[in-house]
Amino acid sequence: MELVTPDLGLVVWTTISFAILLFLLGKFAWKPILGALNERERFIEDSLSKAEAAKDEMARLTNENESLLKLARAERDQILTEGRKVKEQMIADAKELAHKEGARMIELARVEINNQKSIAMADVKNQVATLSLQIAEKVLRKQFEDHQKQDELVSQLLKEVKL
Numbered sequence: 001m002e003l004v005t006p007d008l009g010l011v012v013w014t015t016i017s018f019a020i021l022l023f024l025l026g027k028f029a030w031k032p033i034l035g036a037l038n039e040r041e042r043f044i045e046d047s048l049s050k051a052e053a054a055k056d057e058m059a060r061l062t063n064e065n066e067s068l069l070k071l072a073r074a075e076r077d078q079i080l081t082e083g084r085k086v087k088e089q090m091i092a093d094a095k096e097l098a099h100k101e102g103a104r105m106i107e108l109a110r111v112e113i114n115n116q117k118s119i120a121m122a123d124v125k126n127q128v129a130t131l132s133l134q135i136a137e138k139v140l141r142k143q144f145e146d147h148q149k150q151d152e153l154v155s156q157l158l159k160e161v162k163l
Contacts, residue, residue, distance in 0.1 A: 006014075
């Protein structure tokens with residue numbers, strides 16, 4: 001029963017030893033423990049504020065990256081559009097040049113054909129003239145073999161010519 005109802009001396013000595021323990025703990029242990037707890041609390045708050053700052057920085061960088069990606073995509077689309085336009089322009093220019101060159105070659109061929117045709121026609125005319133002269137010469141020789149016919153022709157021509 002002593003434990004349930006302690007003696008007055010035990011209570012006094014227990015109180016004195018508790019007070020001494022409290023004094024010693026207050027003097028030597030609590031200040032370092034409270035200092036360590038305060039330091040730990042500051043460290044945790046600093047860590048949380050740094051984590052929040054890092055989170056804000058990550059959000060800013062993410063937004064910046066997204067805007068850079070949008071700009072890059074827009075630039076890529078613009079470059080592709082310009083490339084298509086240049087390609088189409090080059091194709092159109094090449095077609096136009098080919099048409100012009102084809103028309104020029106056709107015109108040159110037409111001129112060459114006309115030149116060849118003129119040369120051929122001149123050659124044919126020359127041959128026809130030569131043949132005509134040869135035929136006329138043969139006809140006239142045959143006709144002029146007879147002297148009487150020659151005299152008649154000369155006199156007829158002299159009658160036709162009036163001076």
